[in-house]
Amino acid sequence: MSKTQTIAKFAALAAGFGLVASAVAPSFAAAQTTTTTSTSTTADQIAALQAQIAALQAQLSGTSTATASVTFTRDLTIGSTGSDVTALQTWLIAKGYSVPAGATGYFGTQTKAALAAYQAANAISPAAGYFGPITRAKVNASATTTTTTTTTTTGGTTTTTTGTLSGGEGSLDNFKTVGASNTSLNAADMDTVYGFEFKAGGSDLMINRVDFDLVRSTAGTGSASTRPWNVFQTATLMKGNTTIATLDASNQNNYSEDGTVNGIQQYRLRFDGLKDVVKMDATADYYLQLTTQNVISSSNNNNVYSVTLASQGVRAVDAMGIQQYSPSSTGGNYNSVSVSTNTSGSLTLSTGSDNPQVGTTVQANSNSQTSNVVLTTFTLQAKDADVMVYSIPATIATTTGANAANLVRNLRLYQGSTVLDTESISSSQTSGANATSTLNFDDLNIRIPAGTTQTFSIQADINSVGGTSNVAEGSGLSVSIPNFGFDAANTTGGNNVNVTGSVTGNIIVFRSIGLSFDTTPTTSATAQSLGTSGTQQGNFTFTFNVTAFGQDIFFSKNANVTTSGTLYSNGTATSTVASSTALTSTADVTGSNNYVIHSGQTKSVTVTVTVPQGTNAPINAVLNTFRYGTAETNVSASSTQLNNNYQTAPVYLHS
Secondary structure, X not given: OOHHHHHHHHHHHHHHHHHHHHHHHHHHHOHHHOOHHHHHHHHHXXXXXXXXXXXXXXXXXOOOOEEEOOOOOOOEOOOOEOHHHHHHHHHHHHOOOOOOOOOOOEOOHHHHHHHHHHHHHOOOOOOOOOEOHHHHHHHHHHOOEEEOOOOEEEOOEXXXXXXXXXXXXXXXXXXXXXXXXXXXXXXOOEEEEEEEEEEEEEEOEEEEEEEEEEEEEEOOOOOOOOOHHHOEEEEEEEEOOEEEEEEEOOOHHHEEEEEEEOOEEEEEEEEEEEEEEEOOOOEXXXXXXXXXXXXXXXXXXXXXXXXXXEEEEEEEEOOOOOEEEOOOOOOOOOEEEEEOOXXXXXXXXXXXXXXXXXXXXXXXXXXOOEEEEEEEEEEEEEEOOOEEEEEEEEEEEEOOOOOHHHHEEEEEEEEOOEEEEEEOOOHHHOOOOOOEEEEEEOOOOEEEOOOOEEEEEEEEEEOOOOOOOOOOOOEEEEXXXXXXXXXXXXXXXXXXXXXXXXXXXXXXXXEOOEEEEOOOOEEEEEEEEOOOOOOEEEEEEEEEEEEEEOOOEEEOOOOOEEEEEEEEEOOEEEEEEOOEEEEEEOOEEOOOOOEEXXXXXXXXXXXXXXXXXXXXXXXEEEEEEEEEEOEOOEOOOEEEEOOOOOEOOOEEEOO
């Protein structure tokens, strides 16, 4: 509608309003003879006309909008450069995912970590930090934004200062608590204490306010203070892995009294002015994280606080401009948080985000060593106190072909890019193939401040593989970090640092002759109707590049792969269903009707998996292994296990 048309309509409505007002005037004079129904109907008509006039006035006063869009067309990963990398970094930063170096145009580890966080927050699996077709489609769908300086509501589309909400009257559907449980926090500690999830039904929803209630439920060893601002330092509202808002939980002004529970004062902690949008039909997870103060007084030692979402604690606005709320009751779903003055310190051990994946094959040299092969990555997080780490254990397991002493020349422990220690494996530490050996990286003196996380990796120099060496083609090893065997102490000298978590390394295979595969394939999953009965079959495809090294590699045209169709129930894989497989490639075809990729060549392979009949449930396809040979007479002599990216999205198939 043009501005002229809007003015005309406004004038017409104004005149109409005058006519209605004059027409109803006599009814007020004769109120005793007018029924309640007629008076109510007239009042409704007046209200409706007033609402239309208000809407038109808002249109007249609204400002213009500006739209900016970015479209991504290629896969991006570590080492990628260009304007699209800059655009992706800019987009991630705008969404709240940190790239400390900024939009440099180079795809490095910072960009990978930010992208992995976005994938995890938006249920893109695996959250590996690879910008492939699935992530690209989701980003392209949300990369167009509309901004304006006013708020107007017209015909089911609400424009706000953060964008445009689409849909009708909305609701917070399937509301439930998720992802947090009872926890214990020492001084200077942090943990997720409460989580909730909902689906945006019928409309985009802008979350404006979230309220949590805290009440001391159990007295501690001191005088049992009820005041949470004497215990907690910060309160953070997270959406997935993204920080939405942070409050100073040590400031009394950020709390309000909210009645009593069992005679004890309950306090409300409010996150307001959020303006966080959940798109229609999307499911969002929100979490409350609490951090304790550096010093917890004896009067609060061992206090236990109950934390819950307040009644109608989530307030949102939909595309119609109507306020929507979470349920009036969260079912008494309290999580308990106990606090302690303990500062003995602890370490949490976790697998690194760039840990080598399942099915990693490394091209090794046949007549010299292969240097600086990353075998595993891991992180150590210190909690409760600064921690000194003096020794880190590592367990090395080998596969068929050679013991660790034959395969590994030496191992190095890195903190970032700094070498901390170098160790070698002696023959006395192993008993042959499939053996396990344990060593310690010693004399480290690493200080990890409380509340921080440090990143480590173990790299190796690998002896020659294949040829005349004593290490067979396809030999492999894994490196794991157990949570026992650490030498660590807090900075006050106590040796009671508890280490939790563990890192289980994936097998890395070494070959001087073989194939390397794309980290992530391009996949599709569709349902195809069979006749008029409504029965559907699933059609799944994988397309990926394969590079031959060492010499020419042969593989069969007769689906020389192992695949599976997997049935899902409530998001969990439950069983394998029947499937058939076909394979095509851009590789050359031999006289014996096999494919051949010549050494140094990269060729495309497409695998099609068909699940012949649905089971009224989601089904996906998984590509497990790829078989090949170095001679045309045996195209299945060797095989490569493919990583977890080689699976399609599930698709619902009717039976």
